[in-house]
Amino acid sequence: MYIFDSIKKEKVEFVPLVPDAVTMYVCGPTVYDDAHLGHARSSLSFDMLFRTFKTLGYEVNFIRNFTDIDDKIIKKMQDSSKSLKEITEHYIQRYNEDMDAIGITHPTLAPKATQNLEAMIEMIENLLKKDIAYKISNGDIYFDTSKDKLYGKLSNKVSDDTLSRIESVSEKRNQKDFALWKACDEKDIVCFEASFGKGRPGWHIECSAMIQKHTKPVDGYSIDIHGGGADLLFPHHENEASQSRCATGHELAKYWMHNGFVQIDGEKMSKSLGNSFFLKDTLKIYDGEIVRFYLSSVHYRNDFNFNEEDLLNSKKRLDKLYRLKKRVFDITAGEPNLEFKKSLLDAMSDDLNISVALSIIDEMIVKSNEQLDLNINDKNAKKEIMANIDFINQLLGFGYQNPFLYFQLGIEPQLAEKIDNLIKQRMTAKLERNFELADKIRDELKSMDINIMDTTNGTLWEKIS
RNA sequence: GGUGCUAUCGCCAAGCGGUAAGGCCGCAGCCUGCAAAGCUGCUAUCCCCGGUUCAAAUCCGGGUGGCACCUCCA
Structure with a gap:
């Protein structure tokens, strides 16, 4: 397995801390709103x-957290007069729905910040004891970045003047210092007890503490891989790494991976630009698998420029897989073709080279259709093809649907019946060699956005997207 | 201002020093009553200018264009 380490900025061979096992931690969402396309892409990557x-064949321990303590959540509480739990549980549920819709495998563990306060408090106490953290007059606790000589090594942001945009708090020892704990008083609605005063944790400490609590360090590293969106590299991951290093004495992660951004028509997607796309909105129009296929089709490290025309074009590629699946649907899977399996896995083992993987699938589809054109009743071929499709699903999460239903999404039963009737009428007309009527019926179906195809197994129909 | 990324056929997109994958679209053909689907064939020398090398889309330098991060952000 080769992965691109965003700290070394090069592709490196993945060597696990523990043989045949991998622990990966990915920064999950802050649950104050619905997931947008960017969340989808990160999860997908x-x-x-x-x-x-x-x-x-690795045993994978995959942790993805929920940040359920945050200023934006507090703002939402104030605006809605709902409790923190009401808000966060609601969005966690909706997040999980969305991820299920696009076929995201459930992580092995999905911890929440609120469940790990003790670990955070412990880590802050530890840092205070070492005089790496300090309290200012309002009770806030800051991390002293000057105490970590390796601070900045991750993101390569070292000089102070590069940080000119960070708001300066007068009592901070260094401009780069960041809050570990934000003090609160009676007025605050989110407030936790700690030995060093009431308050709530800062964002960065959440991930560090959760990793510390849920993993065992090996060879000076807490985990194998730490991942997240490209925007998290600085300051979030830099701060996480520094805290953990200072608190625990070992490095947080052996490898760091960052996925690229989703843009809408070449522009950054953001609320202020008014072009934010919620996954839910997209899923109202398009099937989750189609969204999954589309968002997966560009290498995870590149920026992804989302637009509906490309989505529809990419769907045509997935259609071909499902048309093949239709042709072998009457058979149970045998064993996949070894060469196919190997080349597909090799492509993905090369820093997730999805483009090569997809081209291998296309090649398999063409070959399979050729075989079936030669002999549609070749059972051995069909068994292998079905198994190949199953393997694609296992590795990439595509092709799991019933191929007939895939092409009939959104069609009501009454409409399906009407379509079947029209097809029967056309069949009769064809047998009577009344091609004029047959073509008329076909045109009528077409006007209903239904495409038909005559095959050896009878006339099949598809909804035109 | 600082730090990075990026520029490949009309569109999407691989390529990681050895002579341009794949998909969409288009054209021609096979198949078909005609279609559709499927299959076959055809379509780029890689933003510009220098350099290194036997060999560069791939490395280096300089331009030009696009984007991101440095502020909550996947």
Whole structure:
């Protein structure tokens, strides 16, 4: 397995801390709103990594957290007069729904910040004891970045003037210092007890503490891989790494991976630009698997430029897999073709080279259709083809649907019946060699956005997307 | 201002020093009553200018264009 380490900035061979096992931690969402396309892409990228490791035979411990303590959640509480739990549980549920819809494998563990306060408090106490953390007059606790000589090594941001945009708090010892704990008083609605005063944790300490609590360090590292969106490299991951290093004495992660951004028509997707796309909105129009296929089709490290025209084009590629699946649907899977299996896994083992993986699938589809054109009743071929499709699903999460239903999404039963009737009428007309009527019926179906195809197994129909 | 990423066929997109994968679209053909689907064939020398090398889309330098991060952000 080769992965691109975003700290070394090069592709490196993955060597696990513990043989045949991998622990990966990915920064999950802050649950104050619905998931957008960017969340989908991040989940998707690491889902692909998760599946690849598992297919390679690794035992994978995959942790993805929920940040359920945050200023934005507090703002939402104030605006809605709902409790923190009401808000966060609601969005966690909706997040899980969305991820299920696009076929994301469940992580082995999905801890929440609220469940790990003790670990955070412990870590802060530890840092205070070492005089790496300090309290300012309002009770806030800051991390002293000057105490960590390796601070900045991760993101390569070292000089102070590069940080000009960080708001400066007068009592901070260094401009780069960040809050570990934000003090609170009676007025605050989210407030936790700690030996060093009431308050709530800062964002960065959440991940560090959760990793510390849920993993065992090996060879000076807490985990094998730490992942997240490209925007998290600085300051979030830099701060996480520094805290953990200072508190625990070992490095947080052996490898760091960052996925690229989703843009809408070449622009960054953001609320302020008014072009934010919620996954839920997309899923109202398009099937989750189609969204999954589309968002997966660009290498995870590149930025992804989302637009509906490309989505529809990418669907045509998935359609071909399902048309093949239709042709072998009457058979149970045998064993996949070894060469196919190997080349597909090799592609994904090369830093998740999805483009090569997809081209291998296309090649398999063409070959399979050729075989079936030659002999549609070749059972051995069909068994292998079905198994190949199953393998694609295992590794990439595509092709799991009933192929007939895939092409009939959103069609009501009454409409399906009407379509079947029209097809029967056309059949009769064809037998009577009344091609004029047959073509008329076909045109009528077409006007209903239904495409038909005459095959040896009778006339099949598909909804035109 | 600082730090990075990126520029490959009309569109999407691989390539990681050895002579341009794949998909969409288009054209031609096979198949078909005609279609559709499927299959076959055809379609780029890689933003510009220098350099290194036997060999560069791939490395280096300089331009030009696009994007991101440095502020909550996947």
